[in-house]
Amino acid sequence: MSARPLALSSRIPPGLAHAGLLWPSLGIILAFMVAPIAIMLTYSFLVPGAYGGVEWTFSTAAYEQILFERDFLDDSLTFTPDYLIIVARSLTQATVATLLCLVISVPTAYYIATRSDRVKNIWLFLITIPYWVNLLIRTIALLFVLRDDGPINSALIDVGVIGQPLALSYNGFAISLGLIYSFLPFMVLPLYSAFERFDFRLLEAAYDLYASRKVAFFRIVLPVMRPGLIAGSLLVFIPSVGSYLAPDILGGGKTLMIGNLIGTQFQAARNWPFGAALSMILLTITLIVLLWLARRAAQQQQSN
Amino acid sequence: MSTARLRDLRVFPGFGLLSVGCVVFLYAPIVVLAIYSFNDGRSVTRWAGFSFRWYQTVFANQNIQTAAINSVVIAVIAATVATVFALGAAIATVNGKKGGGEGAYVVLTFPLMVPEIVTAVASLVFFVAVGISLGFATILIAHIVFCIPFAYLPIKARLESMDATLPSAAADLYASPAKAFLRITLPLLLPGLVSGWLLAFIISLDDFIITALVAGPGATTLPLHIYGMLRLGMTPEVNAISTLMLAASTVLVLISGLLGQAGRKH
Numbered sequence: 038m039s040a041r042p043l044a045l046s047s048r049i050p051p052g053l054a055h056a057g058l059l060w061p062s063l064g065i066i067l068a069f070m071v072a073p074i075a076i077m078l079t080y081s082f083l084v085p086g087a088y089g090g091v092e093w094t095f096s097t098a099a100y101e102q103i104l105f106e107r108d109f110l111d112d113s114l115t116f117t118p119d120y121l122i123i124v125a126r127s128l129t130q131a132t133v134a135t136l137l138c139l140v141i142s143v144p145t146a147y148y149i150a151t152r153s154d155r156v157k158n159i160w161l162f163l164i165t166i167p168y169w170v171n172l173l174i175r176t177i178a179l180l181f182v183l184r185d186d187g188p189i190n191s192a193l194i195d196v197g198v199i200g201q202p203l204a205l206s207y208n209g210f211a212i213s214l215g216l217i218y219s220f221l222p223f224m225v226l227p228l229y230s231a232f233e234r235f236d237f238r239l240l241e242a243a244y245d246l247y248a249s250r251k252v253a254f255f256r257i258v259l260p261v262m263r264p265g266l267i268a269g270s271l272l273v274f275i276p277s278v279g280s281y282l283a284p285d286i287l288g289g290g291k292t293l294m295i296g297n298l299i300g301t302q303f304q305a306a307r308n309w310p311f312g313a314a315l316s317m318i319l320l321t322i323t324l325i326v327l328l329w330l331a332r333r334a335a336q337q338q339q340s341n
Numbered sequence: 342m343s344t345a346r347l348r349d350l351r352v353f354p355g356f357g358l359l360s361v362g363c364v365v366f367l368y369a370p371i372v373v374l375a376i377y378s379f380n381d382g383r384s385v386t387r388w389a390g391f392s393f394r395w396y397q398t399v400f401a402n403q404n405i406q407t408a409a410i411n412s413v414v415i416a417v418i419a420a421t422v423a424t425v426f427a428l429g430a431a432i433a434t435v436n437g438k439k440g441g442g443e444g445a446y447v448v449l450t451f452p453l454m455v456p457e458i459v460t461a462v463a464s465l466v467f468f469v470a471v472g473i474s475l476g477f478a479t480i481l482i483a484h485i486v487f488c489i490p491f492a493y494l495p496i497k498a499r500l501e502s503m504d505a506t507l508p509s510a511a512a513d514l515y516a517s518p519a520k521a522f523l524r525i526t527l528p529l530l531l532p533g534l535v536s537g538w539l540l541a542f543i544i545s546l547d548d549f550i551i552t553a554l555v556a557g558p559g560a561t562t563l564p565l566h567i568y569g570m571l572r573l574g575m576t577p578e579v580n581a582i583s584t585l586m587l588a589a590s591t592v593l594v595l596i597s598g599l600l601g602q603a604g605r606k607h
Contacts (some may be wrong), residue, residue: 055436058429062489065426069486070452070460073467077459080466082361090469144356145363151352161362162598167367170590173564174583181377191387218533221367226582254353259476281455281550286571287419296550297460303462303554313466316459323456 075168081313091309095166103158103177120298124318127295130209131277134216138273139266141217146228146265147258151237161229168222176282179218183211207289215283216273223272231265232258264293266333274326279319295319353413371587378580395581405582408566412546415481415562420541423488424496426536430489431496450494452487461554468555475557483555484548488541495540499533532600539597543590 081099083091098107104121105114149160167175182188183205190202205211235258243253259266281296290297295315302312378396382389399405427449434445452460464483465475473479506531511521550562556565563586570579 054436055433059433059445062426062430062493063445065486066448066451066489068350069464069467069482070455073463074459076454076466076470077463134502141359141363141366144353145360147353148356148360160364162594163364164367166591166594167371167544169594170371171564171586174586175371175546177567177575177579177583178374181374181580182370184575188377218366218370221363225363250353275454275456279458281458296456299462300550300554303465306601309466310461316462319456320459323454327454335563 077313077316080310081317083310085308085310088307096310099308101308102311103314103318117235120315121291123298124295126209126292127278127319128211128322130216131274131280132296133213134220134277135224135270135274137213137217138150138221139270141221141226142228142269143259143262143266146225146232146262149225149229150232161226164222164229168226172219173282175219176215176286180211180286181205181214183214202239206287206290209288209292211287212284212292212294215287216277216280219280220273220276223276225271227268227272228262228265231262231268235261237254260289263337267337268332271330275323278322278326371406374580375584375587378584380575380577380580383577394579396585397499398578399581402562402578403455405563405566408561408563411560412563415477415484416542418481419484419488419545420492422485422536423541424492424538424572426485427489427492427496427537428530430493431500435497435500445560447540450490453490457548457550461551464551465554471579475555476559479555479557480552480560480562483551484545487548488545491544492537492541496530496533503529505519535600539593543593 056313080091082095082166084094084096084099101107101114102120103124104116106117107114145164149157167275184190185202185204185206187206189205190199193199194202239257239261240253243257248256278294279296280294281300282299284294285300286293288294288297293301296319299312299315299319302308302315306312311332342567377388378392379393380388381394396492399588430445430449434449460483464479468479503526508521508525510520513527516524532601547564549568552562553565553568556562561569563582567579567582567586570576570582
């Protein structure tokens with residue numbers, strides 16, 4: 038009965054109508070997203086063409102290039118950590134951003150969830166607006182305040198606290214701050230929604246059983262927030278690890294992350310197989326983290 | 342136990358201060374940027390009096406106008422197409438759970454799982470491989486694809502919370518399926534459709550990296566143009582145009598917030 042009322046016409050069989058509704062979306066994603074990624078996987082095992090593009094010769098050179106440098110003269114391979122450092126930096130930056138977002142967001146989400154309904158809505162509204170603001174604009178705004186001649190450094194010099202401007206921009210610190218700044222709302226909102234239905238009588242019971250505030254928070258409050266912790270960590274970690282704008286704009290193009298390295302291979306360097314191999318590695322990292330956290334979430338649900 | 346005691350028990354010291362700090366951190370850079378966009382001086386550092394001169398420069402710039410129009414046209418078309426497609430997909434996946442519902446859901450939300458830069462280069466490689474020349478059309482196709490999940494999720498959520506017996510009741514009262522859909526289902530779905538469309542619209546306006554790779558030399562959008570301006574360094578024009586985009590996003594959030602409230606009252 039439930040399928041019938043939504044069918045477009047009684048003359049079209051329900052199976053066909055169902056397919057007709059579903060397939061435009063599925064088809065466009067399969068054609069323009071899944072197929073391109075399959076092509077990328079293929080390209081990662083080919084060799085670069087002379088003028089960009091690829092030549093159809095099977096090779097694992099693109100993956101070897103991540104660890105080794107090939108000598109032009111005798112074709113020998115020497116280990117080089119350059120690209121490995123970039124991959125490690127991406128993972129570290131994303132992990133730091135995720136952890137710091139957690140540290141800021143857990144108390145914030147808890148605080149918002151314990152306000153009255155009216156005040157709660159104002160707080161949520163304030164957290165939501167930056168989520169809608171263009172990421173490029175927000176990154177530019179952060180660069181603007183961090184620059185050597187930006188408002189922070191100018192004010193500190195005017196007051197006489199420092200003589201030389203602090204190096205706040207164009208380094209790893211600026212990238213970290215940029216990632217946190219970009220994705221902080223992604224952490225606060227899921228934590229809040231996980232926490233919204235918390236039964237505060239549990240807290241009261243804990244105190245009655247002589248729990249300290251610290252014990253009550255870590256043993257009662259935090260476990261309730263766990264689905265939000267998992268969702269928020271995914272929403273911060275995944276865009277952070279592959280981020281392009283924060284390292285590009287705030288890192289000044291010197292401190293690269295894997296996203297920038299991929300971009301360069303398809304634009305300036307024109308080494309498509311190497312770029313494709315890097316993309317596959319980034320995609321694999323993303324999917325592993327996704328599956329790992331999804332499994333933890335499922336286990337959590339079972340134990341509850 | 343009194344509510345006053347309970348309220349007190351809920352408080353953890355320092356949490357309020359941290360929350361205020363969090364909001365200040367989120368807003369300080371954009372507020373400072375907006376203030377300096379009204380600076381009269383050429384330098385972005387020293388305050389030289391209030392003026393609209395950089396806004397006048399931005400409005401007089403033909404290239405910025407073209408880029409802005411491109412951005413809005415692409416976002417409107419992409420959001421609309423994505424919403425129509427997502428509506429069909431949502432109806433199909435909510436009603437027909439028997440036939441491969443899980444698989445369809447994974448495909449529909451797949452664009453959310455792939456890092457943007459990977460989507461960007463994969464799209465570039467694909468368009469080059471099949472011989473579609475880069476430009477307005479390729480931007481549009483790429484935007485429709487990544488907008489679909491953003492339109493799909495709110496519509497699906499709304500559809501799931503809807504009373505499924507209402508269209509059946511309409512059918513019992515001799516409404517044709519088409520009429521039941523137009524008169525019952527669609528109006529009830531409207532808040533989900535509006536929020537899905539707005540989300541897709543904003544996501545399309547926001548995108549930089551995918552657009553940058555599939556745009557080719559011909560077409561440009563506002564974020565691409567701003568990024569190009571930034572290559573020449575932070576200028577007052579960058580501040581002014583950023584502030585305009587900031588204002589546009591805020592207005593859109595306000596509209597969606599008001600619509601959401603109106604939806605809740607009904």
